[in-house]
Amino acid sequence: MEASFTRHITAMDDESENRRQIDVVALGIVTAAILMFVATGSQIGPPVVNSLLYGGTGPDNLILNAFLLNIAIIIFGWSRYRQLCEEIQLRKAAEKQARKMAETDPLTGFLNRRSFNQCVDHLITKADEEGQIVVLVMVDLDNFKQVNDFNGHNAGDLLLRECARRIASGLPKRSLLGRIGGDEFSAAFAFDKNRDDTIALIASGLIETISQSMQINGISMDVTASMGLSRSDSPGAGSQHPDAHALLEMADIAMYHAKRQGRNGYFWFEDMMADEMRFRTELEQGIRHGIPNGEFVPYYEQQIDLQTGELTGFEMLARWDSPQFGIVSPEVFIPVAEDIGAIGDLSESVIRQALEDAKAWDPRLTLAVNVSPLQLRDPWFAQKLLRLLVEANFPPNRLEIEITESCLHQNVAQARSLITSLKNQGIKISLDDFGTGYSSLAQLRSLPFDRIKIDRSFVTSLHESKDNAAIVHAIAMLGKGLQLPVTVEGIETGEVLDHLLQYGPIKGQGYFYGRPRPARELAEWLNDPQRSGKAARGKEPAGPEALAQALHTPAKADSTGSMAEPAEVPGKHVRNA
Known part of the structure; x- marks a missing residue:
């Protein structure tokens, strides 16, 4: 657009130059006519006076006609000269406006x-x-x-x-x-x-x-x-x-x-920022290429009935198996994907794979999927999710969508509409990371949630912090009072499990029951006849921490052969897709 403005201004400059030349010519003609008027006037003036006063012979007809023609030329020339001047002023005003449009932002008046x-x-x-x-x-x-x-x-x-x-x-x-x-x-x-x-x-x-x-x-x-x-x-x-x-x-x-x-x-x-920016650009390019190439894959974390030790389902966690960076933590790639507008395609890709994987499980096992707050702003999100279910021929009652509290704070009305649409199709809805956001008890009662999840930040330090223990107790009792099932995240030790058993029939998940597994390893584990009884007391080793800070280091395998869970931060929408 700026180029077209420039061409337009250049053309106007040329035209204005031509107009100025015409202006000089018109002024010259008027000046010449005035001089001729003076010359002819001096010739016909005395005969006209002599004729009027003394009845003598009038002026020569040829000179008289030339005199009248001069008058006509003067009147016409002066009129044309004024028109040209007015036209030039209008042209200058239009030229000035065009320059302004080419150089400034029309909305704010700032420079472009x-x-x-x-x-x-x-x-x-x-x-x-x-x-x-x-x-x-x-x-x-x-x-x-x-x-x-x-x-x-x-x-x-x-x-x-x-x-x-x-x-x-x-x-x-x-x-x-x-x-x-x-x-x-x-x-x-x-x-x-x-x-x-x-x-x-x-x-x-x-x-x-x-x-x-x-x-x-x-x-x-x-x-x-x-x-x-x-x-x-x-x-x-x-x-x-x-x-x-x-x-x-x-x-x-x-x-x-x-x-x-x-x-x-x-x-x-600072200079180091340029290096960060280059790495950020590499991440963005990697994400854009990785989504259609299937580099984002689901990992699965067990969800256990704490009272019986029975496996009830899995939560799907997204991982980026990058050929350049190795296994990348979601806390790294999820914010970038949200910023560049790729989180919807990324999430759909991983959910599609998870639905296909979950079809091979025991029909009693559920699949929990966490969605980004940005996806919940998409008015077509419910339809997109239902399309994925139809394509995979997956029963809606086996799917559980987890929504973080921060989503409710941003737009309660939209969250209510989305929850209602999904529940009408048989999908269950969980309120994730309960206690870390801004939701009130009134919202909890008004929105038709099927489950609340206690955030791991309260659970992992339950024995070291009396405040966290009190919060866990309060949420567990709240769920019981509202007849809302409760899931506890972040169970990493037997002491934490023993503390949670006092709250009755609740579900739990965490490293105490094993690290998240990719689909292939999960299928082998589910078909292992030796698996029976392991979940009840968390017999599987938790394994080492992975990808704590170094973004370029692939996660290390734990003693079971599974890839270790990348370092996580509070807020499930940062970890999961």
Whole structure:
């Protein structure tokens, strides 16, 4: 579009030049006509006066006709000259508007990317001459897409304008302001190199200003911002005088680093961030190629009836069997897949495989699948899941969908609609990680859950923390009072199991009963006649920890030959797909 604007402006420049030439010609004609008018007027003037006063002979007809023709030419020429002047003014106004459209963002009035870069280059040159440096700021709204999708594009546009106004008000008056993308803004200004503290105040103030609640069309909206900063004297630029493109790239890397560090903050660019960004790019490319290549596979963790020791089913956990990185932890690839919009395809791929695997199990065994909060915002998620069930010919009553508490906080109405749609098809719904989110008892009663799951963060340290033991007791009693079955995660020792047995008929899962297995190993284990009785007291060794920090190190096999469970973090949606 910018190229077309440029061509349009060039054509208008050429046409304006032609108009200016015509303008000079028209003015010349009028001037010549006026001179001829004076000359002919001097010739016919005395005879006309003599004829009127004394009745003498009038002027020569040829000269009289030339005189009248001059008058007509003057009138016509002057009229045409004025029309041309007005037309040129209109052309200039249109040209000015076209330039503005080519150089600025029509929604916010900020500079667009191309013109912003050009202006920053001029600013850097001027700052060098005056002994100053230029700081470039990249601002990205953290949760704008969700707000925009939920409230509509009109409200989203108004929100962007308000954010642009706040950004402009929080920066020095002579700052260059640009809109780089949909919800990405940029700014640049010169400052004294000895006043870094000023930049820190400006950045923190900008973060605080943007995060304040906004009223758009009578609706309260909240967004936060992640910011990256770079400076023209940065050694990371690779040269003494980095240009606007280099500064923008460095600030962009720092901004994404801020997002990975929890968002709603800012960071200065550092060299190591570029390495992280390259690795992030490798992960994104690997995920995009890995989904159609079947690199994401399901692992299965046992779910046990704690009272009888009977195996009741499995929870499916996603793993990335990457040819480049080995077995990658979900805490690494799930957030990346969510950011690049690939979580839906990834999850469907793994669930499809899990449904095929589960068809070979004993019909009494259930399959539990956790879904990302982003998937629950998809209004077609229920239909997509039902399509997978039909394709696999899998009984809906054997499938259990686990929804985290954070999903309820984001959109209770949408969660209720989704739960109702799935339950109408016979699918069971569990409230996962209960106690870690924001759900209230009123929501728990109003939403038709079939089960609640106690998060592992309360269970693994149950004996070391009286508070965690009290929370587990309270949730177990709550489930009993509401007649909601309870599943406990994170059972890793016999002491924890003995403590949980006091709560009656509940289910449990954890390393005490064995590590999650891939489908092939699980099939061998299920067909092993020696398996009987192992689950009751967790005879299988737990195995070593895997992939604790090193992302490039494949998980080690435990003593049973299974791949060890990657390191996990609270929040099942980070672990599972």
